[in-house]
Amino acid sequence: MRPFPAVIAVAACLATPITLDAQTTVSQQTRIQLHGLDPSLRDTSVDPCVNFFQYACGTWLKHNPIPRDRSSYGIDVQLTENNNLVLKSVLEQASDPQAQRDADTQKIGDYYATCMDTQAIEKAGLNGLKPALDRVDALSSVKDLAPLLATLQQNGAQALFRLGSEADYKDARHMIATAAQPRLGLPEKGYYQRTDAKSVTLRKQYVEHIAHVLTLVGEPADQAAADAKRVLELETKLASASLSREEMRDPARLYHPTELVNFRIQVGAFDLDTYLHSVGTPSFSMLNVSTPGYFDALNKVLPQTDLASLKAVLRWDLLRSTPGTALPAALDNEQFAFYGKILRGQPEQLVRWKRCAGAVDGALGEALGRVYVARQFSAEDKARTSAIMSDIEAAMGRDIQQLDWMSAPTKTKAEEKLNAVTNKVGYPAHWRDYSSLTITRGDAVGNARRAAAFERHRVLAKIGTPTDKQEWDMSPPTVNADYDPQTNSVNLPAGILQPPYYDPHMGDAVNYGQAGGLEGHELTHGFDDEGRQFNGDGNFNEWWTPADEQKFKERADCVVKEYDGFVAVDDLHVNGKLTLGENIADIGGVRIGYLAWQHRLEQPGVTREADLDGMTPAQQFFTAYAQSWCSSTRPETMRLRVQTDPHSPEEYRVNGVVVNMPEFQQAFGCKAGQPMVSASRCSIW
Secondary structure (H helix, E strand, C coil), rough: CCCCCCCCCCCCCCCCCCEEECECCCHHHHHCCCCCCCCCCCCCCCCCCCCCCHHHHHHHHHHHHCCCCCCCCEEEHHHHHHHHHHHHHHHHHHHHCCCCCHHHHHHHHHCCCHHHHHHHHHHCCCCCCHHHHHHHHCCCCHHHHHHHHHHHCCCCCCCCCEEEEEECCCCCCCCEEEEEEECCCCCHHHHHHCCEEEEEEEHHHHHHHHHHHHHCCCCCCCCCHHHHHHHHHHHHHHHHHCCCCCCCCCCHHCCCCCEEHHHHHHHHCCCCHHHHHHHHHCCCCEEEECCCHHHHHHHHHHHCCHHHHHCCCCCCCHHHHCCCHHHHHHHHHHHHHHHHHHHHHHCCCCCCCHHHHHHHHCCCHHHHHHHHHHCCCCHHHHHHHHHHHHHHHHHHHHHHHCCCCCCCHHHHHHHHHHCCCCEEEEEECCCCCCCCCCCCCHHHHHHHHHHHHHHHHHHHHCCCCCCCCCCCCCCCCCCCCEEEECCEEEEHHHHHHHCCCCCCCCCCCHHHHHHHHHHHHHHHHHHHHCCHHECCCCEEECCCHHHHHHHHHHHHHHHHHHHHEEECCCCCCCCCCCCCCHHHHHHHHHHHHHHHHHHHCCCCCCCCCCCEEEHHHHHHHHHHHHHHCEECCCHHHHHHHHCCCCCCHHHHHHHHHHCCCCCHHHHHHCCCCEEEECCCCCCCC
């Protein structure tokens, strides 16, 4: 739930070179120097009370066009590039077979070296996929689908449905099995249903893309074209029964505890027992069928689906789920041609080493993270960011107490939840054990499939076990952060706890605008429209009085209407309901960060900062926050984001926040009637 779009990324860097060991230093010249606040990025010809985003980021926008290998480009991407340099150095050292390497270092090094060896990948061709493709071709009836589907899913394919594990909504101490709708080949159900010209054209391009891929794996052109149409037809049926992205944000829609015996009846057209035996799940008698309407539809669709269509979809699911970095160039390029160029408007693919570093992080995140943290994240960094987090929580507690719209009983429950929050800073207390995962140098497809199988086994093995509230859902190098309502925890990886989001060389005004705003954002997610439905133990629970719940909804509706009014691109407005949780967290996070900073200034021995380049400390606070969002996005990507992403465009993550803050208007002397002064201020936290 961290505030970043699509690939929700905030990268990080140090202001000085990072010494990795006696031989290797990331060059100062190759790094972009970034700071918690950079006055030179402003466009001071713009009145901050008219357009604060343009004031804070205008000069940055003028001098930073979107590179051809990016669908969007911002300070967050610049930070990602800096962080990638660290990962590259780590992985190049780890990939040296002559070096002394422990088991995890061998795995990350060999995975990276294999990914980078394009000649070996070309030579291997489709050999790694052939056994699975042959099994699909050999499918003789729908009745024989179960063991094949288990194998495809084990190797990473998003085929027909998802089976996983999650904390029980009503008893978050325990993990239960969960079954849900899959991710289809197009981004969300509306892509299959909209009838405007752009959507019709995109579906045609999608069918052409599928046909191209199937041709590249050996199908005759006529058969590939027919199979591609079969894929779209079947996926359209499945999409019509799926929940939308907006609907998936409502926890009440996603909790349907079901006896296994009843789920077996619900999907009677599918051999569930053989499937579960093939998957190898622990024994269980109850699961959460999070999207029951989808499974009702699947049970009707399967018997009506001809074998040729079923094979086409399974073949496609296998191919689209195989990482492009493990495939021959023709297939890799075809993947990018649709998902990169057409869907996102990105002219060129990222260079190979960056993609391979990302592949290692995805497959072996904590093995890579263990080396990364040892070189990149100091005890001092952890101590100071933890201290800021404590200040943010204390400010949230004071804010709850002074709310004039919330009754005392609900305030008590809110404080109980706040006091129960777990803060996970930097890296996990216990590292993941990868000893059962085999990484073979030179076997790119095999490595990707074994890594997917390892993760799937790890997830399913949690069924029936106690919930581990200390487990991380992202790797330490990740430039991101989130809040998990079922463990009631804020997760702040080391990758994000660097400038500008935490800058040890700058004062409190900047760091409470940056790190404070970040941490306040994640903490506020515990009390947004989704998070507020879970209590301090992580249970889906009605802890609000009816009157307070109604007041919350009225205030949330103010936020929905405000963001509905923002134009994202062309004729598309921001979806205020889809983005509601992130917008509440943006507004609340900055306000909580500001309150924490103001309280710190009242403490003995704390000196108020001096003005900086004509900016008062309060102006520094807001400008630092705004500069974290300096970014441009290609129109195609923005259209995709508006329809799929729960985060608002960057401009409105700035202007949509400050327009609701009297503290901002006071800091910059804004007057009633100016664009950055709301006539109907939205306020929850």
